[in-house]
Amino acid sequence: MAVLIAPTKSNLIKAKSSLELSNKGFELLDKKRNVLIKEMMNLVERAKTIQDSIYTTIQEAYEYLQQVNVSMGIQNVENLAKSIPKDEEFEILLKSVMGVDIPTIKYDKKEINPSYGFHNSTLVLDAAAEKFRTVRYMMYELAEIDNCIFKLAKEIQKTQKRTNALQHIQIPKYKEQVKYIQEALEEKEREDFFRLKRVKGKNS
Numbered sequence: 001m002a003v004l005i006a007p008t009k010s011n012l013i014k015a016k017s018s019l020e021l022s023n024k025g026f027e028l029l030d031k032k033r034n035v036l037i038k039e040m041m042n043l044v045e046r047a048k049t050i051q052d053s054i055y056t057t058i059q060e061a062y063e064y065l066q067q068v069n070v071s072m073g074i075q076n077v078e079n080l081a082k083s084i085p086k087d088e089e090f091e092i093l094l095k096s097v098m099g100v101d102i103p104t105i106k107y108d109k110k111e112i113n114p115s116y117g118f119h120n121s122t123l124v125l126d127a128a129a130e131k132f133r134t135v136r137y138m139m140y141e142l143a144e145i146d147n148c149i150f151k152l153a154k155e156i157q158k159t160q161k162r163t164n165a166l167q168h169i170q171i172p173k174y175k176e177q178v179k180y181i182q183e184a185l186e187e188k189e190r191e192d193f194f195r196l197k198r199v200k201g202k203n204s
Helices: 009-072 074-082 123-203
Strands: 090-097 100-107
Touching: 009 074, 009 123, 100 123
Parallel strands: none
Antiparallel strands: 090 100
């Protein structure tokens, strides 16, 4: 590796300082990467658990719905479904995880409040509505976690690139500079020492 730097004591101090900073930067980035990876893996496990819960709850909801369709008729159930208002009462916020801005969904879990009349309602219909309502909140949580995983994965990738640059480019470069300057200064000191000895020998 070519080292284009003057072998002076001031440059040696600069090279040692740069090497120390690069090593500290590598350690910090390596710790950050490990924390992000651990956080992401935890979220992946949570996402899998929620996905399983969503699948199970949807199955239960459709079983109830099937019973309602049989007892009330599909057309009546469709008419009741159309009377249910859209619920868009949620808010997108940001939180920071190791300097990464992660979107979060803020919402209030409200008690079920049927928009259809009690004379049209059955226990099975209410059970189906409650299950679908539960699925909606679980999907909010899953969407938030999936977004977190994506953001963390991008940050891990960026951190990995910076870590690799320090480990394989910056640190070796400064190590080579320090070695080159130290060897050049030591060689100069030896030459000065022998030159001084020859001068003293001639004068004695």
